[in-house]
Amino acid sequence: MAKANASLSATPRSGLGTGDARKLRQAGSFPAVIYGHGREPQSLVINARDFDRLINTIAISSTVIELSVEGKTARTLIREVQRHPVKRSVVHVDFQELVAGEKMNVSIPLRFVGTADGVRNSGGILEETMHQVHLRLDPASIPDHIDVDVTPLTVGHSFHIRDLKLPEGVTILDDPGATVCVVSAPKTETAAAGAEGEGASTAEPELIRKPKPEDEAK
Numbered sequence: 001m002a003k004a005n006a007s008l009s010a011t012p013r014s015g016l017g018t019g020d021a022r023k024l025r026q027a028g029s030f031p032a033v034i035y036g037h038g039r040e041p042q043s044l045v046i047n048a049r050d051f052d053r054l055i056n057t058i059a060i061s062s063t064v065i066e067l068s069v070e071g072k073t074a075r076t077l078i079r080e081v082q083r084h085p086v087k088r089s090v091v092h093v094d095f096q097e098l099v100a101g102e103k104m105n106v107s108i109p110l111r112f113v114g115t116a117d118g119v120r121n122s123g124g125i126l127e128e129t130m131h132q133v134h135l136r137l138d139p140a141s142i143p144d145h146i147d148v149d150v151t152p153l154t155v156g157h158s159f160h161i162r163d164l165k166l167p168e169g170v171t172i173l174d175d176p177g178a179t180v181c182v183v184s185a186p187k188t189e190t191a192a193a194g195a196e197g198e199g200a201s202t203a204e205p206e207l208i209r210k211p212k213p214e215d216e217a218k
Helices: 019-026 048-055 116-120 187-202 213-217
Strands: 006-011 029-036 037-049 064-069 070-084 090-097 105-113 125-128 132-137 146-149 158-160 178-184
Touching: 006 048, 019 090, 029 048, 029 070, 029 178, 037 048, 037 090, 070 187, 105 125, 116 125, 116 178
Parallel strands: 006 064, 029 090, 105 146
Antiparallel strands: 006 037, 029 037, 064 070, 070 090, 105 132, 125 178, 158 178
16 A cells, blocks of 8 residues: 655635636636635635646545645645536535544545466456445545455455455445455356356257158158
8 A cells, every 4th residue: 555645736716606616717727625624614726737637647535635725735635526517627626634633534446466366377357346445544544545465366256345454543434245356257168158058948859749641641
């Protein structure tokens, strides 16, 4: 698990309302807000190009953003990104300020590492059924991702939430028995087995009947 940080600048927003927000977007920016325990929500203005460049290189839900506003820096997480329904451009962002020692819920992406034994030696297929895990932890120890070592998995075996290795003090919010990934049998074997079963079930029985008189005359 690697901890990631990024930086972004913002300026206080003086105007309010949809008209002001429209002007900001036309000028290449968009409105945002920062909130958190012990502070009043503050309206901000973010440069759209800077933000797009940032989110294309980070895991949005787990990367700590060092947000600079008028010379003061706050450690934050992006809590919500609102996009235009058609253009898909960002129209508003919510930042939550992090407070050391105050636990919070976060979604952390999973990273699958290694080659499963069942894939390497038996031609199996690794099926990833989960791509993130929900944790409760201190913001000072937010990881960028969590590694899932699939190397020991053989065909028919699964990796579950309870198998994840996490630092002390981190609470898993997902069902411990939930499947993270599984190694399935090769498709060729599955298809062949299905074909055999289908053939057996659809085979028509031999028709046995008593010849008609005209058949016997022939």
